[in-house]
Amino acid sequence: MSLQINSLTKKFGTQTALNNVSLKIGKSEIVGLLGPNGAGKSTLMKSIVGALKIDEGEIFFEGKNISQHSLETKSKMGFLPENNPLYAEMYVKEYLTFVAEIHGVSKARIEEVIELVGITPEKTKKISQLSKGYRQRVGLAQAILHSPELLILDEPTNGLDPNQIVEIRNVIKEIGREKTVILSTHVMQEVEALCSRVILLHKGNIIQDSPIAEFKDKFGSLEEAFADYTTE
Numbered sequence: 039m040s041l042q043i044n045s046l047t048k049k050f051g052t053q054t055a056l057n058n059v060s061l062k063i064g065k066s067e068i069v070g071l072l073g074p075n076g077a078g079k080s081t082l083m084k085s086i087v088g089a090l091k092i093d094e095g096e097i098f099f100e101g102k103n104i105s106q107h108s109l110e111t112k113s114k115m116g117f118l119p120e121n122n123p124l125y126a127e128m129y130v131k132e133y134l135t136f137v138a139e140i141h142g143v144s145k146a147r148i149e150e151v152i153e154l155v156g157i158t159p160e161k162t163k164k165i166s167q168l169s170k171g172y173r174q175r176v177g178l179a180q181a182i183l184h185s186p187e188l189l190i191l192d193e194p195t196n197g198l199d200p201n202q203i204v205e206i207r208n209v210i211k212e213i214g215r216e217k218t219v220i221l222s223t224h225v226m227q228e229v230e231a232l233c234s235r236v237i238l239l240h241k242g243n244i245i246q247d248s249p250i251a252e253f254k255d256k257f258g259s260l261e262e263a264f265a266d267y268t269t270e
């Protein structure tokens with residue numbers, strides 16, 4: 039088992055963002071997190087990577103509790119947060135070299151990842167000069183530099199043009215052959231193109247966790263399943 043979450047609850051004041059969430063994710067799975075705005079997707083992702091302190095429950099990565107083995111588990115995870123915060127004043131290559139040094143990653147790997155995410159022509163530019171799509175690629179590059187066993191992507195293709203979407207989906211698919219990937223998206227085609235399994239969150243609860251085929255068998259399409267489960 040790659041990831042196991044037991045009864046995770048996270049509150050912000052009186053707002054319950056995650057309510058008693060449990061799940062298990064195996065190796066080499068690409069899992070799609072779906073849910074309406076405010077469902078708890080980002081909170082779940084941030085909790086897994088240890089960026090948020092959880093209130094109740096436990097998260098195990100490769101059998102280790104992430105709060106007790108924080109450094110070790112974090113070093114095997116890659117995270118592309120929503121809105122992709124980057125150091126705008128740094129140059130692309132400079133930024134990726136900075137991240138690579140934190141992880142002890144070789145210079146050759148930096149070049150490999152730059153090529154993989156398609157930012158070779160942009161690598162000498164300042165991050166602030168990049169288009170949104172290229173910034174997103176830099177965000178993806180920093181998340182995969184150290185070849186993490188678990189890659190977590192919060193709306194990874196947000197802001198990309200249709201060609202870029204196809205390219206980045208191919209990169210994610212390739213990574214998912216060997217590693218575990220969790221991604222959130224509002225785009226159903228994305229889930230269909232990439233994921234074998236969907237976890238549907240609504241108001242902080244997992245309301246369905248199934249292979250895509252099961253959603254389709256029951257509702258005809260993911261869109262209909264989504265509407266059925268989440269319309270008030």
Ligand SMILES: Nc1ncnc2c1ncn2[C@@H]1O[C@H](COP(=O)(O)OP(=O)(O)OP(=O)(O)O)[C@@H](O)[C@H]1O
Pocket residue numbers: 050053054055073074075076077078079080081082120
């Ligand atoms: N730092 C925070 N402080 C207070 N409330 C928060 C904070 N982060 C999230 N929340 C609340 O927790 C709930 C879940 O938010 P979260 O960002 O996890 O949802 P989401 O499913 O990622 O939504 P979206 O699709 O809009 O990105 C929301 O009601 C949100 O307002």
